[in-house]
Amino acid sequence: MKKQDLPQDESNLKSANMTEVLYVTDENNNYTTANSIGWDIKKAALDESLALINERIEEAKQNVANNIVSPIIYFMELNKMDLQVLAAYVGMWQWRVKRHAKPKIFKTLSQSALKKYADAFGISVDELRNFDGK
Secondary structure (H helix, E strand, O other), X not given: OEHHHOOEOOOHHHHOOOOEEEEEEOOOOOEEEEEEOEOHHHHHHHHHHHHHHHHHHHHHHHHHHOOOOOHXXXXXXXXXXXXXXXXXXXXXXHHHHHHHXXXXXXXXXXXHHHHHHHHHHOOOHHHHHHOOOO
8 A cells, every 4th residue: 555545534543542553655665654543444344343342242241140151251251352361361271261161160169260260350359259240
């Protein structure tokens, strides 16, 4: 993309007083960098992605409220993690994290296990233990 063709569309970047650095070609066809405050197409893609993430968070919240999954799943989605990432943060095998996502097993977790999850989510053990999805 030529430097003069770089989009400068309104986006969330402008409202946050930020810019995005992109590689462009200058008038001599040499690669250089330039700042952009946004791009409508990229904004639409990001908005759609965020909408999907918010749907997953809401679904996880409902599943906690209906006792289908433990609060671990809700906070995992809220923090934009997956099982692999969460397992790495808490230092456990993925199959153990998946097992702890079951409400019946979650209720039996030790204080130290709950603390690992709470620390990974940036919340207190009480917030994790008492979250009911409502």
